[in-house]
Amino acid sequence: xxxxxxxxxxxxxxxxxxxxxxxxxxxxxxxxxxxxxxxxxxxxxxxxxxxxxxxxxxxxxxxxxxxxxxxxxxxxx
Numbered sequence: 001x002x003x004x005x006x007x008x009x010x011x012x013x014x015x016x017x018x019x020x021x022x023x024x025x026x027x028x029x030x031x032x033x034x035x036x037x038x039x040x041x042x043x044x045x046x047x048x049x050x051x052x053x054x055x056x057x058x059x060x061x062x063x064x065x066x067x068x069x070x071x072x073x074x075x076x077x
Contacts, residue, residue: 024049 001009028046045060052060065072 024046027042
């Protein structure tokens with residue numbers, strides 16, 4: 001891998017992390033308009049997020065998509 005590619009990947013990772021942190025902060029501060037219970041269990045996960053391994057993150061994503069496959073097309077990314 002060239003030095004230029006490493007720099008591009010590093011910048012990309014930093015930008016993605018910034019975006020992720022902003023999204024998580026928005027979620028934590030969010031007040032839902034409905035009473036659908038869609039955030040059930042999410043609060044606990046948000047509190048533990050920094051301690052999750054990559055494997056655990058993948059598993060959580062897989063479980064969320066299995067529970068509601070339409071979420072894949074609704075991603076705000």
